[in-house]
Amino acid sequence: MIPSPLNDFELTCPVPISDYPVVLLAHGGGGTLTHQLIERMFLPTFKNPLLEARHDGALLPAQPGKCAFTTDSYVVKPLFFPGGDIGKLAVCGTVNDLAMCGARPAFLSAAFIIEEGLPMAMLWQVVLSMQAAAQQAGVQIVTGDTKVVDRGKGDQLFITTAGVGIIAPEQVISPQRVQPGDAILLSGDLGRHGMAIMAAREGLDFESVIESDCAPLTDLVFSLLDAGIEVHCLRDLTRGGLASALVEIARSSGHHIHVDEKAIPVREDVRGACEILGLDPLYVANEGRFVAFVAASDAERALAILRAQQAGDAAVIIGQVQSTRDHSVTMRSVIGANRIVDMISGEQLPRIC
């Protein structure tokens, strides 16, 4: 199903595959091989002046306003899946966390924990994918680290990225700003990332290939902010999915959230896969979807802005913040009954991101 990642990347790998077909412990030892990896693979690919200064730390230019600072470790299994890989995920996930604070993603760090024996061409594919995602999201990878652990003490590759984003001085995006009447916009269909990972991991063969929705959300978010839409709160729908995001925002804001199940787009193949696996698409992780709480008066304009872009062409208004202060989430189901939406207690899908 997934093409072998080694076909195309062995040929272009800047570390000679003939000498180093796999990553060795010494590639993380701080000596000659570490330098080779940095000088040949990381520096020319992530190419930017801050990184090329080769300091222990990158020197970031002074910023006029507040910054947002965030981190995530990525341990997704398998490393490659339809629609993305751990590298794309490690850039998009952290970029999206920044965008959800209303911060324009600017600088990323990347720390690799590699299991000895990882095919060098696989590392190369991941690095290329990180750079492509960084370019799309408008961020620079400015500092990093490489560690190698012995065979059997890791799982091929873990990546931890941290990000710094710049917040416009007047911008406040927070659950505390959510107010009764706010419209709740959803940027696209649900459940594809989780189902893509599950299918790849379990070797499930559905009629169509479900591709992850993994993508940077920077452009969508800033198209709203730059147009002066009164955005009160943003949340990406990763672990725990839409349901958990809404429950968290209802609790933090103290307001009742009501959504309409009929309005929530889920592709037929995703819905089918969820049914087979006994999963609820509302709880499945996405990596390129978010909800925006916007002032009611701006709702239609916000929707039009999102829909005008390819990444947001399936955006919808799914509900509204109610004036009752019971901080619960309710949903009108497709058959017309109201039900309470709660947080999931256990683990739905481990190592999804």
Add this chain to the structure above:
Amino acid sequence: MIPSPLNDFELTCPVPISDYPVVLLAHGGGGTLTHQLIERMFLPTFKNPLLEARHDGALLPAQPGKCAFTTDSYVVKPLFFPGGDIGKLAVCGTVNDLAMCGARPAFLSAAFIIEEGLPMAMLWQVVLSMQAAAQQAGVQIVTGDTKVVDRGKGDQLFITTAGVGIIAPEQVISPQRVQPGDAILLSGDLGRHGMAIMAAREGLDFESVIESDCAPLTDLVFSLLDAGIEVHCLRDLTRGGLASALVEIARSSGHHIHVDEKAIPVREDVRGACEILGLDPLYVANEGRFVAFVAASDAERALAILRAQQAGDAAVIIGQVQSTRDHSVTMRSVIGANRIVDMISGEQLPRIC
């Protein structure tokens, strides 16, 4: 040799050991157990307003000047060793990278990759140790992430920290500022961290317990900068030790560095352990030592400032930058001969940090 980490920490662990003696996959799933870990263990221990905002990212206040931004993953084995543990190391290592840029460490992120089955009390001990080190270094841990990987797919615990430090507007610390005549100061004795790890890992029993020198270097560095010492370059002596640091600075600055072996302090027990294991203390990793390149006219005053503090009481002047532009490092040995010091090619000690 090393006391069991579980004796004292089971009693005070804020996550009930009776319910959760070990970390489960669900602790990393983003659901109820992840929230319990965050609310009971991380938030109250790392306690600060930025973290308590519970955003996906921390909102950092606006800074007047440049910032330094750095990251490192820590995969040290074993997790606990005389003089420290992975938590102390994960804070000190990143704090020290910032200090070496002349940046005052301010904000840290902490991302945990935990192997399922890690004793909960062990995680608690590490978290306490991180907070103690953060407090000593004057930084706040403001954002983080927790992932759990299945048994056999990690090695107990990996921690990745990223740091943001504030640079005074006029401050430039860089190998490019190194100039002929600069005095080279070393902040203390060499080789203890590497030997402490080796002894703990291999179960070696030397006459005395060698404790790691792992410590934040913030106070020492800023005692020099705040006193107006003309500091040109700083470098901490981690992987690759003193020798690799000097070689790197000689290459980057384009100047010849000459040091005197007699002046370089190595404790007798460390020297003995190195001899037994066939290691050269000049190449062994330290986690609380640095070299400072300072203007010749400030050398004696800088030395006095370092020696006035406990952490720098063994500081010495070990050499000088020469006017020949051959960017090599030479050392006058204890028997009076000059030899060239080069970078080590292979891996000396894997998973030292």
